[in-house]
Amino acid sequence: MNTLLRPLLTLGFISAVSVSGAAQVNWLGSQNNDFESLANWSALPANDLTSNISLFGSAVTANQPQLSASRSINGLLFSSASGGWILGSASPSHILTLGGSGISTAGQTSGSDTVSMSPALPSRRFMRLRVSNP
Numbered sequence: 001m002n003t004l005l006r007p008l009l010t011l012g013f014i015s016a017v018s019v020s021g022a023a024q025v026n027w028l029g030s031q032n033n034d035f036e037s038l039a040n041w042s043a044l045p046a047n048d049l050t051s052n053i054s055l056f057g058s059a060v061t062a063n064q065p066q067l068s069a070s071r072s073i074n075g076l077l078f079s080s081a082s083g084g085w086i087l088g089s090a091s092p093s094h095i096l097t098l099g100g101s102g103i104s105t106a107g108q109t110s111g112s113d114t115v116s117m118s119p120a121l122p123s124r125r126f127m128r129l130r131v132s133n134p
Contacts, residue, residue: 089117
């Protein structure tokens, strides 16, 4: 029996990474959980490493975002006060490539967020995680 393993990253509080220079687009989750659907966003994030930061703020929506294809974005910003976001992928072959803004939980004061997919960072980039106990 083959078992498919997928990377899982649970985010507590992450050191803020620069989020300036890129426009933030808000996840609304109005239609379904498809990350690539315009109906779920205030504006669809550009599929590049510089233009947009995907913002998951306010209250967590019933439709949690899920990649249905590989995607490139400048960064992820989880800013709801209590966290609870789960960003997933329909397939392990769908990779989310992050640009210079990386991942941030700026504005989040408790809880955690989960990224369950294959993340990729451009060369010479790294993730700096800060873990805190409640």
